[in-house]
Amino acid sequence: MHGLRAAKDKTARYLMLGIAIFAILFLLVIGLSLFFKALPIMREKNLWVLLTSSDWKPFKGDFGFLPFIISTLYVSLIAIFIALPFSILTSIYLNSYASKNVKRFFEPVVDLLSGIPPIIYGVWGTLTIVPLIANKIAPRFVEFSTGYTVLAGGVVLAVMIIPLLVSITLEVFRSIPKEMTDASLSMGATKWQTVKKVILRKSVSGIIAATVLALSRAFGETMAVLMVCGNIPQIPHSVFDACYPLPALIANNYGEMLSMPNYESALMFSAFLLFIIVVLFNGLSRFTLNQIERRYQF
Amino acid sequence: MKYLEEKIFKIIMICAAMLIFGVLVYIIATVFYRGLPALTLDMITKLPGGGFYLGKEGGVLNAIVGSIYIIIGSLIISILISVPLVMYINFYLPAKSVFASLIRFSLDILFGIPSIVYGAFGFALMIFLGVRASLLGGILAVAMLIMPIMMRSFDEITRLLSRDLPDALLSLGATKYEMVKVILKQLMPGLVTAILLAIGRGIGDAATVLFTAGYTDNIPASLNQPAATLPLSIFFQLGSPVEEVQNRAYASAIILTVIILILSFSARYFSSKFSKHKI
Numbered sequence: 001m002h003g004l005r006a007a008k009d010k011t012a013r014y015l016m017l018g019i020a021i022f023a024i025l026f027l028l029v030i031g032l033s034l035f036f037k038a039l040p041i042m043r044e045k046n047l048w049v050l051l052t053s054s055d056w057k058p059f060k061g062d063f064g065f066l067p068f069i070i071s072t073l074y075v076s077l078i079a080i081f082i083a084l085p086f087s088i089l090t091s092i093y094l095n096s097y098a099s100k101n102v103k104r105f106f107e108p109v110v111d112l113l114s115g116i117p118p119i120i121y122g123v124w125g126t127l128t129i130v131p132l133i134a135n136k137i138a139p140r141f142v143e144f145s146t147g148y149t150v151l152a153g154g155v156v157l158a159v160m161i162i163p164l165l166v167s168i169t170l171e172v173f174r175s176i177p178k179e180m181t182d183a184s185l186s187m188g189a190t191k192w193q194t195v196k197k198v199i200l201r202k203s204v205s206g207i208i209a210a211t212v213l214a215l216s217r218a219f220g221e222t223m224a225v226l227m228v229c230g231n232i233p234q235i236p237h238s239v240f241d242a243c244y245p246l247p248a249l250i251a252n253n254y255g256e257m258l259s260m261p262n263y264e265s266a267l268m269f270s271a272f273l274l275f276i277i278v279v280l281f282n283g284l285s286r287f288t289l290n291q292i293e294r295r296y297q298f
Numbered sequence: 299m300k301y302l303e304e305k306i307f308k309i310i311m312i313c314a315a316m317l318i319f320g321v322l323v324y325i326i327a328t329v330f331y332r333g334l335p336a337l338t339l340d341m342i343t344k345l346p347g348g349g350f351y352l353g354k355e356g357g358v359l360n361a362i363v364g365s366i367y368i369i370i371g372s373l374i375i376s377i378l379i380s381v382p383l384v385m386y387i388n389f390y391l392p393a394k395s396v397f398a399s400l401i402r403f404s405l406d407i408l409f410g411i412p413s414i415v416y417g418a419f420g421f422a423l424m425i426f427l428g429v430r431a432s433l434l435g436g437i438l439a440v441a442m443l444i445m446p447i448m449m450r451s452f453d454e455i456t457r458l459l460s461r462d463l464p465d466a467l468l469s470l471g472a473t474k475y476e477m478v479k480v481i482l483k484q485l486m487p488g489l490v491t492a493i494l495l496a497i498g499r500g501i502g503d504a505a506t507v508l509f510t511a512g513y514t515d516n517i518p519a520s521l522n523q524p525a526a527t528l529p530l531s532i533f534f535q536l537g538s539p540v541e542e543v544q545n546r547a548y549a550s551a552i553i554l555t556v557i558i559l560i561l562s563f564s565a566r567y568f569s570s571k572f573s574k575h576k577i
Contacts, residue, residue: 117502220412
C-alpha cells in the first residue's frame with residue numbers, strides 16, 4: 001500500500017482506538033469525578049453516620065441520608081412489585097400466544113411507552129394518580145393523604161419500567177431454543193404447561209436480571225417521581241406517606257447547592273451513591289444476560 | 299383439567315396486555331385533553347412575556363428553540379464520536395475480540411446510568427472547565443446522555459450487516475478506512491434510526507439539563523448564554539399557582555409529546571426501510 005491511502009488508514013485506526021479506550025475509561029472518569037466531589041463531606045462525617053442517620057438539616061450541617069435511601073428503595077420496590085406481573089404476563093402472551101398481527105400491534109405500543117419523556121409521566125401522575133390516591137384509595141386505609149405518596153411514585157415508576165421489563169423478558173424467552181419447547185409440546189403438554197415448566201423455569205435467571213435492570217432504572221428516575229412523591233425528608237411508614245428519593249433530592253436542591261458549605265458535596269455524594277448502585281446492578285445483570293445469550297448459541 | 303388453567307391464564311394475560319395498551323392511551327389522552335384548549339398559535343411562536351409564569355401572555359418559543367439548539371449540538375458531538383467507535387468495534391477489531399466485548403459492556407452500563415447522574419457529572423465538568431450554566435453546558439451533558447443510546451442502536455444495526463460487502467471491498471484492495479466509508483452509505487438508514495432514538499431521549503429529558511443549561515426566557519444567542527428547554531418549561535409552568543398557566547403547561551406537554559411521537563414513528567419507518575434494502 002502506498003503513501004497517502006496508508007497514512008489515512010493508519011490515522012483513522014489510531015483515532016478510533018483512542019476513542020475506544022476513552023469509551024471504556026469514561027465510566028471510571030464519571031465515578032472518580034463524583035467521588036472527588038463527594039470527598040469533603042465523606043471526610044467530615046463518618047460514612048456510617050451519613051448512611052444511617054435520619055437528621056437532614058443542611059443548615060446545621062447534619063446530612064443523614066437514610067430517609068432518602070429508604071424512600072428510593074421503597075418506591076422502586078413498589079414499582080417492581082406492580083410492574084413485574086403485568087410485564088411477565090404480557091411477555092408470555094406476546095411470545096407464545098399472540099398472533100403476528102397482535103405482535104406487530106404491540107411493538108409500537110411498547111416503544112411509545114418507553115419513548116414518552118419522564119416529565120409527561122409526571123404530568124400524568126399529578127393529574128390522575130395523585131387525586132385517585134387522595135380521594136379514592138387512601139380513605140379506605142388511612143385517615144388522610146395528600147395523594148403525593150410513595151404509592152403514587154410507585155405506580156408512575158411501574159408504568160415507566162414496564163416497557164423495559166417486557167422487552168428484556170421477551171428477549172430472554174426468545175433465547176430458549178425452539179427444540180425445547182417443541183419437545184415439550186410433542187409430548188402432549190399444553191402451551192401453558194410448556195410455558196410454566198419449560199420457558200419460565202429456564203428463564204428464571206434472565207427474569208431476575210431483567211428485574212435488577214428495571215430496578216436500577218427505577219432508582220435513577222428523577223422527574224416523574226419528583227412530581228408525585230411529596231418531597232418530604234422522612235422515612236415513610238406506609239405507602240400513603242410522602243417520601244423523598246435520592247434523585248429528587250439532587251434535583252430539588254441544586255439551586256441552593258453552592259450556598260452552603262458541604263451542601264454541594266452532600267448532593268454529589270448522593271449522585272455518587274446512585275452511580276455506584278446503578279453501575280453495580282447494571283453490570284451484574286448485563287453480564288448475566290450476556291451469559292444467557294451465549295449459553296444457547298452454538 | 300390442564301386446559302382450564304390455560305384458559306384462565308390466557309384471559310389474565312390478555313387483560314394484562316390490554317391494560318398496558320390502555321395506560322398508554324390514557325396517558326396521551328389525559329395530556330391532550332387538558333392541554334388542547336390552551337394550545338394556541340401564540341404558544342408555539344412567541345417568547346414568554348414578562349409575567350408569563352403568572353398568567354400574562356407569551357409562548358414557549360424559548361424552550362422549543364432552546365431544546366432544538368441543544369439537541370443539534372449534542373447530536374454533532376455524539377455522531378462524531380459514536381460512528382467511528384461503532385465502525386471500529388465492528389470492522390477493525392476481530393469478531394470475537396475481548397476488547398470489543400469490553401467496549402460493548404461499558405456502553406451497556408453507560409446506557410443504564412440515570413440522567414441525573416449525567417447532569418451532576420456535567421455540572422462537575424462544567425465547574426472544572428469554567429463553563430457556566432449555558433447552552434454549551436446543556437450540549438455537553440445531553441451529548442454524554444445520548445451517546446450510549448446512539449452507539450448501542452447503531453451497533454446493533456451494524457452487526458446485522460452481511461459481511462459480503464466489506465469482504466468484497468477489502469478483496470478489491472481497499473484499505474479498511476476506505477471500506478468503512480463505503481459501508482456507511484449502506485448503514486445510513488440505521489444511523490438515522492439511531493439518531494432519531496437519541497433525539498427522542500435527549501429532547502425529553504429534564505434532569506440532565508436542570509443543572510447544566512440553566513433557564514431563560516430568551517433564545518440563547520451564543521454558547522455562553524443559558525438555554526431554556528421544553529421539559530423544564532413544562533415543569534416551571536406547572537409550578538405556577540395560576541391555573542391558566544398550568545393549562546399552558548399541558549399545552550407545552552402536548553408540543554413535546556407530539557415531537558416525540560413524530561420521532562418514534564419516523565424511527566420505526568426508517569428501520570423498516572432499512573431491512574428492506576439489505577444486500
